Amino acid sequence: MVSRAGSLPRYMLQRLLLVIPMLFILLTLVFLIMRVAPGDPVSATVGGQLREEELERRRAALGFDRPLIVQYLDYLGDVARLDFGTTITDDQPIMNIVKENGGATLTLTVAAFAVALFLGVVFGLIAGRFRDSAGDVVIRLLGIATYAAPVFYTGILVKMLFAGNLGWLPPNRATSGFTESDVDEHTHILLVDALWQGETEAVVDILEHLVLPAATLGIFICGIFVRLIRVNVLQTLQADYVEAARARGVRESKVMRSHAFRNALVPVVTIIGLQVALLLSGAVLTERTFEWPGIGSELVRYITLRDYTAVQGIITMFAVVVVVISILVDIVIAIIDPRVRY
Amino acid sequence: MGVFRVLFKPFGQTTGLARWLLISGLLLTAMFVTFALFAPWIAPYGFAEEVPKKVAPPGDGFLMGTNDLWYDVWSRVVWGSRTAIEVVILAVILGLLVGVPMGLVSGYVGGWLDRILVLIMDALFAFPPLLLAIVFAFLFRDLIGGGVMAVALALAVIYVPQYFRVVRNTTLSAREATYVEAARAIGAPGHTIMGRYLFSNVIQSVPVIGTLNAADAIGTLAALGFIGLGIQPTDAAEWGFDLQRALDDTEAGLWWTGVFPGLAIVLLVTGLTLVGEGLNETINPTLRKRRLRRFALPPRRPAVEEEAAR
Amino acid sequence: MNDRMEPVVSVRDLRVWYGTERGAVRAVDGVSFDLLPGETLGLVGESGCGKSTLGRGLLGMLPEGAQTDGEIRFKGENLRTVSRSRLRDMRGPELGMIFQEPLTRLNPLMRISEHFEEALRAHTPGISKDTVERAALEVLGLMGIPPTRYRSYPHEFSGGMRQRLMIGLALVFRPAFVVADEPTTALDVLVEAQIIRILHDLRREFDTSLLLITHNLGIIAEACDRVAVMYAGKIVEVGEARQVFRDPQHPYTRELLRSTISLSTTGLNYIPGAPPDLTDPPPGCHFHPRCPDAMRVCEELDPIDQELSGGQRVECWLHGPDHLIGVDGRDRLRVREELSVADEA
Numbered sequence A: 001m002v003s004r005a006g007s008l009p010r011y012m013l014q015r016l017l018l019v020i021p022m023l024f025i026l027l028t029l030v031f032l033i034m035r036v037a038p039g040d041p042v043s044a045t046v047g048g049q050l051r052e053e054e055l056e057r058r059r060a061a062l063g064f065d066r067p068l069i070v071q072y073l074d075y076l077g078d079v080a081r082l083d084f085g086t087t088i089t090d091d092q093p094i095m096n097i098v099k100e101n102g103g104a105t106l107t108l109t110v111a112a113f114a115v116a117l118f119l120g121v122v123f124g125l126i127a128g129r130f131r132d133s134a135g136d137v138v139i140r141l142l143g144i145a146t147y148a149a150p151v152f153y154t155g156i157l158v159k160m161l162f163a164g165n166l167g168w169l170p171p172n173r174a175t176s177g178f179t180e181s182d183v184d185e186h187t188h189i190l191l192v193d194a195l196w197q198g199e200t201e202a203v204v205d206i207l208e209h210l211v212l213p214a215a216t217l218g219i220f221i222c223g224i225f226v227r228l229i230r231v232n233v234l235q236t237l238q239a240d241y242v243e244a245a246r247a248r249g250v251r252e253s254k255v256m257r258s259h260a261f262r263n264a265l266v267p268v269v270t271i272i273g274l275q276v277a278l279l280l281s282g283a284v285l286t287e288r289t290f291e292w293p294g295i296g297s298e299l300v301r302y303i304t305l306r307d308y309t310a311v312q313g314i315i316t317m318f319a320v321v322v323v324v325i326s327i328l329v330d331i332v333i334a335i336i337d338p339r340v341r342y
Numbered sequence B: 001m002g003v004f005r006v007l008f009k010p011f012g013q014t015t016g017l018a019r020w021l022l023i024s025g026l027l028l029t030a031m032f033v034t035f036a037l038f039a040p041w042i043a044p045y046g047f048a049e050e051v052p053k054k055v056a057p058p059g060d061g062f063l064m065g066t067n068d069l070w071y072d073v074w075s076r077v078v079w080g081s082r083t084a085i086e087v088v089i090l091a092v093i094l095g096l097l098v099g100v101p102m103g104l105v106s107g108y109v110g111g112w113l114d115r116i117l118v119l120i121m122d123a124l125f126a127f128p129p130l131l132l133a134i135v136f137a138f139l140f141r142d143l144i145g146g147g148v149m150a151v152a153l154a155l156a157v158i159y160v161p162q163y164f165r166v167v168r169n170t171t172l173s174a175r176e177a178t179y180v181e182a183a184r185a186i187g188a189p190g191h192t193i194m195g196r197y198l199f200s201n202v203i204q205s206v207p208v209i210g211t212l213n214a215a216d217a218i219g220t221l222a223a224l225g226f227i228g229l230g231i232q233p234t235d236a237a238e239w240g241f242d243l244q245r246a247l248d249d250t251e252a253g254l255w256w257t258g259v260f261p262g263l264a265i266v267l268l269v270t271g272l273t274l275v276g277e278g279l280n281e282t283i284n285p286t287l288r289k290r291r292l293r294r295f296a297l298p299p300r301r302p303a304v305e306e307e308a309a310r
Numbered sequence C: 001m002n003d004r005m006e007p008v009v010s011v012r013d014l015r016v017w018y019g020t021e022r023g024a025v026r027a028v029d030g031v032s033f034d035l036l037p038g039e040t041l042g043l044v045g046e047s048g049c050g051k052s053t054l055g056r057g058l059l060g061m062l063p064e065g066a067q068t069d070g071e072i073r074f075k076g077e078n079l080r081t082v083s084r085s086r087l088r089d090m091r092g093p094e095l096g097m098i099f100q101e102p103l104t105r106l107n108p109l110m111r112i113s114e115h116f117e118e119a120l121r122a123h124t125p126g127i128s129k130d131t132v133e134r135a136a137l138e139v140l141g142l143m144g145i146p147p148t149r150y151r152s153y154p155h156e157f158s159g160g161m162r163q164r165l166m167i168g169l170a171l172v173f174r175p176a177f178v179v180a181d182e183p184t185t186a187l188d189v190l191v192e193a194q195i196i197r198i199l200h201d202l203r204r205e206f207d208t209s210l211l212l213i214t215h216n217l218g219i220i221a222e223a224c225d226r227v228a229v230m231y232a233g234k235i236v237e238v239g240e241a242r243q244v245f246r247d248p249q250h251p252y253t254r255e256l257l258r259s260t261i262s263l264s265t266t267g268l269n270y271i272p273g274a275p276p277d278l279t280d281p282p283p284g285c286h287f288h289p290r291c292p293d294a295m296r297v298c299e300e301l302d303p304i305d306q307e308l309s310g311g312q313r314v315e316c317w318l319h320g321p322d323h324l325i326g327v328d329g330r331d332r333l334r335v336r337e338e339l340s341v342a343d344e345a
Helices: A008-036 A041-046 A052-062 A068-080 A094-129 A134-148 A149-166 A175-182 A190-196 A200-237 A238-247 A252-287 A295-307 A308-336 B002-011 B016-037 B073-109 B109-126 B130-143 B148-176 B178-188 B191-204 B208-227 B239-251 B256-283 B304-309 C051-058 C085-089 C112-123 C129-142 C159-171 C189-206 C217-223 C241-246 C251-258 C338-344
Strands: C009-020 C023-035 C038-043 C064-073 C095-098 C177-181 C210-213 C226-231 C232-240 C305-307 C311-316
Touching: A008 A068, A008 A308, A008 B109, A008 B130, A041 A052, A041 A308, A041 C129, A094 A134, A094 A190, A094 A200, A094 A252, A094 A295, A094 A308, A134 A200, A134 B256, A149 A200, A149 A252, A149 B208, A149 B239, A149 B256, A190 A200, A200 A252, A238 A252, A238 C095, A252 A295, A252 A308, A252 B130, A252 B208, A252 C112, A295 A308, A295 B130, A295 B148, A308 B109, A308 B130, A308 C210, B002 C189, B016 B073, B016 B256, B073 B109, B073 B148, B073 B208, B073 B256, B109 B148, B130 B148, B130 B208, B148 B208, B208 B239, B208 B256, B239 B256, C009 C051, C023 C051, C023 C064, C023 C232, C038 C051, C038 C189, C038 C217, C051 C064, C051 C095, C051 C210, C095 C159, C112 C129, C112 C159, C129 C159, C159 C189, C210 C217, C217 C241, C226 C241, C226 C251, C232 C241, C232 C251
Parallel strands: C038 C210, C038 C226, C095 C177, C177 C210
Antiparallel strands: C009 C023, C009 C064, C226 C232, C232 C311, C305 C311
């Protein structure tokens, strides 16, 4: 039962080796669907709008005139260099979109995650502590309802109430016009830049815009945290070591604080990796709802334009991000809890 | 029918809140199924039928008002149930048709085939489901148009890995079970063993996953509609599309165009989730808290000696 | 030997019943015994006879839905009726408990030092870390745990060491009474011997009275002053360990001793049948369906506690009282050969 010291690097290597085939399969799949299946992405995207010579020129520019296997190997090689291709409609490298709009998406997802974690911990602990009480029942029902509500529906309701009827907060976009001109872009994360330059007014403006989208997305994903933490509290309260602590005369409130809460929170880290997928999906929809200038909004815009290479590139980028984050989370867990490495 | 026995088993076993939740789940689901089956009789207008009034508030002949496309919102809600249930049933059946046989074969044959299939399915499973649906919906829309079938296919892809997993794992453990060994020893041909023994084991867990996936599929269907990858409004009524249209209305203070279709999604998803969890609790009774019977300690019987002394 | 000492724990007519779907389980059904200062009483019986319930019931550590009645007198208070908070305050400083499975009894996220701090702070708020450490290291030293391990996490210890930690956590308060519920069942034989040694030496170091619950008669012989034999929720025989082992007075004790394996055993003995269903135990003496000596009276009347000349107490009609046994009460219920047939019926 004694942990083997020094097995962390080996575990990390194992984890990485497992991920490579998975990433390879995902990329192959995306390539097959987005480039092979439609035949010719250029005419599928802008066919009928441009003259044949222009289409031909674009095909050549994007390398679609070469054999598929060459295109495939190129695609894999490009992704390895973090080059996700170029859009057909406006000739933009995907990496530019990531640079320009990634900051907004990052701000939204991080803030939403914080909201979800906060709500999840508070309500999960209450529901678990007071099992089967009225509060527990209400929290569980709300948990089902918030998860049942599509994130864009919650968004619409929230906008109607807080931006429309009450007029407390701005409904759309990440900033008011003046902020964008006041803040110089360095990191492309507006909030960070504004804080860095000490633009108090801009910071307040950005935060005001952030509240509704972050709360909407946070509420959507908090249900899973509530459930998980509630179940963990229930299980921990029945754990043998909790009974042993009670047998030493430890007060119930202290048992709650030092055993149940603490031990119930550890498994939360383990599902963060899974949550990233949900968080990204939710972010795409939330951005569309609040006209948030993130990568998700761009994705939806290119979907409307039927831009094959843009959709392919953005989806590939998301796939890489999800896989990388899941490895990072696993490694962090292994560092926190040595029992994971067995 | 075995399915019905599984469906109604929870009633006898659950009590209090759990039973109440299951009943409300069944009622909600039944309501939308009724809408779906009898849409032409329930809805006052067709799903793409223009009415005389544009963006009229609820009341005055229009139960839930009308929207900017000159459609009756209540009719769209009713017809939307039909679309949602059609798509979801199609998606779950398609997912089952692909996932179950693949899982059976993978679990039964094992070896390299199993390893490769598991790897592919794990990769699909790790991918955010909405993004997967977007990719496939994007493709199918070009290939077969933006109809019910295209969306159902895109949704089915998401659920294949789940069915595959459950079926493969059950098959693996069933293969180890002695009765399969016994059947093999008797000389039953391979496909009989798979067909009869394994399928009956697998069929138990399918209603739970199917119901929960159906709930999930309603949300994903709406999401596709919301980002413009769903069903064309003239093909069928779809709540996600209506919500996308309603997005701009909210700032104009028009609440009814969005609130009602969204509410329909919430209620149907909640209903299906409650049913799925009710089923799950009966299949995994460990989730339930054991009930304690109240009783009173009977008074001590007088000692025999006292009795004898009398 | 300790005849004139005041008992630390004095249990009278204790009953603990559980409510279940099938009816009330009479896990403990009218149990009485005394425990003298520094004395170790072994509680032995088959699994499911109510030993653990009795041990937990003494400290008020029963699951929801259990009901109790009777008296548990400890230092002038009835533990069964004192308030929950009073009982909580007594657990630790006065009453200790050692559990069966040491692997799961320590919080995996807390250092050993934190376990000691939590326990001691629960009863002495504001006690300094140094004081805790001194007390803990002293008791850990007696358990054979080196001071360097004080800040380790539970998973860094073996099962036997964890059980010693658990014992240390109970004894750091120097409680007057400790219940040890099968403390060695989950451990291997060599470790078992170590733990029994430690428990045996308790008296010398701590003057603690111990109720040692086990199904292992060898442990009783090695570590206990007296032994109580439990069957179907009742204590059927109590007495000095050596006396009981040499000259068992209850047929159940006798059969139990016969069924243990020793080097001199030539054949395997076992008691036919299974312990009764405690929701509906047989009338009269609960052991009569399995008892080779059963008499007519045994299935009619509950046996009565009798004190024998050797100091043992027995609940068995073989030992009377004669005046309560009817005319043909002493008739044999069956001849031995019939037993297996009767059992199958």
